[in-house]
Amino acid sequence: MNKSVFLGALTVAGLAAVGASASTLDDIKARGKINCGVTEGTLGFSSRDAEGKHGGFDVEFCRALGAAIFNDTEAVEYVELSSKNRFTALSAGQVDLLYRTTTWTFSRDVDLKTTFVGINYYDGQGFMVPKDLGVASAKELEGATVCIETGTTTELNLADFFRANGMTYEPLPVGGTTEAKAFFEEGACDVYTTDASALAGVRASLKAPDSYIILPEIVSKEPLGPTVRHGDDQWADIVRWVQNALVAAEEHGVTSANVAELSKGTENPSINRLLGAEGSLGEMLGLDNDYAARAIAAVGNYGEIFEKTIGESTPIGLPRGLNALWTEGGLQYSPPFR
Amino acid sequence: MSNTLSFVRTEMLPQKTPPASSVGLQGWLRENLFSSVGNSILTLLTLGFLALILSNILPWVLFGIWDAGSLTECRAMFAERYADGREYACWAVVTDRWDQLIFGYSFGNLHEGLYWRPIVGLALILLALSPILYPNLPRGLYIATAASIFLYPWLIWGGSIWGPLTLALCIIAAVFAYRAVAKEVSSLIAIPASLLVLGVLVFFAMSPVSSGLNAVAPIELQPVPSREISGFVLSITIGIVAIVASLPIAVFLALGRQSNLFIVNKLSTGFIEIIRGVPLITLIFVATILLKYFLPSSVNLDPVVAVMVLVTLFTAAYIAEVIRGGLAALPKGQYEAADALGLTYWQAQRQIILPQALKISIPGIVSNFISVFKDTTLVSIVALNDPLGISNAIRSNSDWNGIVWELYGFIAIVFWIFCFSMSRYSMSLERKLQTGHR
Numbered sequence A: 001m002n003k004s005v006f007l008g009a010l011t012v013a014g015l016a017a018v019g020a021s022a023s024t025l026d027d028i029k030a031r032g033k034i035n036c037g038v039t040e041g042t043l044g045f046s047s048r049d050a051e052g053k054h055g056g057f058d059v060e061f062c063r064a065l066g067a068a069i070f071n072d073t074e075a076v077e078y079v080e081l082s083s084k085n086r087f088t089a090l091s092a093g094q095v096d097l098l099y100r101t102t103t104w105t106f107s108r109d110v111d112l113k114t115t116f117v118g119i120n121y122y123d124g125q126g127f128m129v130p131k132d133l134g135v136a137s138a139k140e141l142e143g144a145t146v147c148i149e150t151g152t153t154t155e156l157n158l159a160d161f162f163r164a165n166g167m168t169y170e171p172l173p174v175g176g177t178t179e180a181k182a183f184f185e186e187g188a189c190d191v192y193t194t195d196a197s198a199l200a201g202v203r204a205s206l207k208a209p210d211s212y213i214i215l216p217e218i219v220s221k222e223p224l225g226p227t228v229r230h231g232d233d234q235w236a237d238i239v240r241w242v243q244n245a246l247v248a249a250e251e252h253g254v255t256s257a258n259v260a261e262l263s264k265g266t267e268n269p270s271i272n273r274l275l276g277a278e279g280s281l282g283e284m285l286g287l288d289n290d291y292a293a294r295a296i297a298a299v300g301n302y303g304e305i306f307e308k309t310i311g312e313s314t315p316i317g318l319p320r321g322l323n324a325l326w327t328e329g330g331l332q333y334s335p336p337f338r
Numbered sequence B: 001m002s003n004t005l006s007f008v009r010t011e012m013l014p015q016k017t018p019p020a021s022s023v024g025l026q027g028w029l030r031e032n033l034f035s036s037v038g039n040s041i042l043t044l045l046t047l048g049f050l051a052l053i054l055s056n057i058l059p060w061v062l063f064g065i066w067d068a069g070s071l072t073e074c075r076a077m078f079a080e081r082y083a084d085g086r087e088y089a090c091w092a093v094v095t096d097r098w099d100q101l102i103f104g105y106s107f108g109n110l111h112e113g114l115y116w117r118p119i120v121g122l123a124l125i126l127l128a129l130s131p132i133l134y135p136n137l138p139r140g141l142y143i144a145t146a147a148s149i150f151l152y153p154w155l156i157w158g159g160s161i162w163g164p165l166t167l168a169l170c171i172i173a174a175v176f177a178y179r180a181v182a183k184e185v186s187s188l189i190a191i192p193a194s195l196l197v198l199g200v201l202v203f204f205a206m207s208p209v210s211s212g213l214n215a216v217a218p219i220e221l222q223p224v225p226s227r228e229i230s231g232f233v234l235s236i237t238i239g240i241v242a243i244v245a246s247l248p249i250a251v252f253l254a255l256g257r258q259s260n261l262f263i264v265n266k267l268s269t270g271f272i273e274i275i276r277g278v279p280l281i282t283l284i285f286v287a288t289i290l291l292k293y294f295l296p297s298s299v300n301l302d303p304v305v306a307v308m309v310l311v312t313l314f315t316a317a318y319i320a321e322v323i324r325g326g327l328a329a330l331p332k333g334q335y336e337a338a339d340a341l342g343l344t345y346w347q348a349q350r351q352i353i354l355p356q357a358l359k360i361s362i363p364g365i366v367s368n369f370i371s372v373f374k375d376t377t378l379v380s381i382v383a384l385n386d387p388l389g390i391s392n393a394i395r396s397n398s399d400w401n402g403i404v405w406e407l408y409g410f411i412a413i414v415f416w417i418f419c420f421s422m423s424r425y426s427m428s429l430e431r432k433l434q435t436g437h438r
Helices: A003-015 A023-032 A057-070 A087-093 A106-110 A153-164 A179-188 A196-205 A233-251 A269-275 A279-287 A290-300 A304-307 B024-032 B037-062 B072-081 B093-097 B098-110 B116-133 B139-157 B162-184 B188-218 B233-257 B260-275 B280-295 B301-328 B333-342 B345-382 B387-395 B404-433
Strands: A034-039 A074-082 A114-116 A121-123 A125-130 A143-147 A169-174 A190-197 A211-215 A222-224 A227-229
Touching: A023 A233, A034 A057, A034 A087, A057 A233, A057 A290, A057 A304, A057 B260, A074 A087, A074 A233, A087 A114, A087 A227, A087 B116, A087 B280, A106 A114, A106 B188, A106 B387, A121 A196, A143 A153, A143 A179, A153 A169, A153 A190, A169 A179, A169 B139, A179 A190, A179 A196, A190 A196, A190 A233, A190 B260, A196 B260, A227 A233, A227 B333, A233 A269, A233 A279, A233 A290, A233 A304, A269 A290, A279 A290, A279 B024, B072 B093, B093 B404, B098 B233, B098 B387, B116 B139, B116 B233, B139 B162, B162 B188, B233 B260, B233 B345, B233 B387, B260 B301, B260 B404, B280 B301, B280 B345, B301 B345, B333 B345, B345 B404, B387 B404
Parallel strands: A034 A074, A143 A169, A143 A190
Antiparallel strands: A114 A227, A121 A222, A125 A190, A125 A211
16 A cells, blocks of 8 residues: 555644534534444453443443433544553544543542542452352451562552551462453462452452352452543533432432422422433533433443443442442432532 | 186285275374384373463353453452352453454443444445455455545544535545656656645645535534544454555555666665564654654644554564565566566556566465564554453453453453464465465
């Protein structure tokens, strides 16, 4: 093929440049699609089925935004990003937001000029053991052999946790998840440790998942949440409050099944404000008052999303844990809709 | 006298057949496998080792399951069919995700009924390459070669046909401009002049003309976004572009590095050394990630095109060095003979130097082609879904979570088929060009 074709194609690509404009929401409305940055494939959070369609926990939140803005969960263009190019893609305007299992840290928030607008999943390092070990808590792991991926923060967190609890352990260094899984399944190590969400995926892929348990302790903080560019607070508000609406819906018992009924008006003013039967919260966002009702009707509330994508009824089988509502001992909490 | 000769045989004995132990299967075995005690021991050890490996791998491959919807189903079927509790290959993942692995999301899934586009594209490429690969075929096929340069991108990316066609017209116009200027003024300024014509046409005339033509006669294919081009379609597209485009660039770089012209020499050397000094993965990162920091945010650099350009330049730098090796291997007499005949530089290169130098370089060039085709899998690092990227994506679906060897095995076999064909072609080419100098 001729080099000039590519130079030509480059030129065309350069000329077909997207003009930067003031408001992300206006851009999205003009385009008719939300560009949502997701992972190339993370079990339970975003993956493609045999038809090539995206699905998963993070994807449901993108779909909720599609429903809130366009009343169409399909009005979302999924852009797969690696962990290396996600922030450039966001700041270059290739995507409008990231729902890409991105940990909220100080330097990413401040230095990279991105804005984290919420936490849709509280992740953290966990431990998996065979049931036969007869252990119910990570604090009983004195002297255990641990499969650990070398050169990761997981390794450092592990050392800290055992030292803080005055326990000793035998590390068995492994090169990657596949190798770790093989060792763990053979019984070469008693414990496998990595981020809890990934741990559940590894457990689901074992030959006999039911003979292993994930211990309740989480020993590091990995809050994952949606990310937008600095400088467009209206768009940040929309992403933040659509997610909050899904959490608030669970808190108030609003589900995809009863949302149509409840949005006609209830005795509870909080529900009425959330679903747009009272007040004009949606219009303040630049949407309309039914935005939350549409999102909930389309994808369900936070609890429903959790249950159908990564919850205990799925092969992945993650417990709610830290992601339970604040009323049930978790951390998921929405500021009031008022 | 006669009685002293009596023991001399007067007629030849008929030739005897060789002993049974030195012909046929037995003879071959004796000569090649069991010629000495040491060899016999080695043969037996090797056979035992092979048997050990195959007895483990073959049942896994052959007793695998081809029809299941998920790894869990596969495992249930193993338990049901085979009482030994062993795991076999779950090839069902390949049948389930065949479309994605081969055609990618773009043609396999998202746009129904578009299978024909990559298939026609590949057929076109094969047709286009055939006159180059097999000189006996009719010369008219070069028309297909020229056409495929513009039609293949159209088939893959879609959109209006008038875009590639007007680009072709611009290039033809530039060629005419070169000829006219070279004839009327001088061939020295013909090159910059024709490039100027090309630039002006592409920047100012192409887009209005093509959209105008499209308004009159809209011939369009459904556009396919670059990031959805995936699977083996992506690997083959990048691979073929890199292979075809890099060779001419490499020839010029190699000649440039041999040249006595100071600027040409230093530019070629610098280019080759800089590109060769940097790993391909770094170049891919720069093209797809770092460039975004330097270019204004309104410029939308297509990641697939960026990767193609860089892989092409990378391959060109390596092949240039292989060709330079071929040039250096020619005896000085060849150059002097060309000079003595009064040939110009380009005549000498075309008629005498390059045919011999390229012939020497064939094995090196083809092994570079093979390695660049395999290097296309590096693009999965920047979230382009080549077959390896797709295999990761398949694993991240809870249906196939935990499947490893079946996917890698399948991808390896497909790559092997392509690479082995290239290697066989290069060997046949070497035999054909063998002129008895070695």
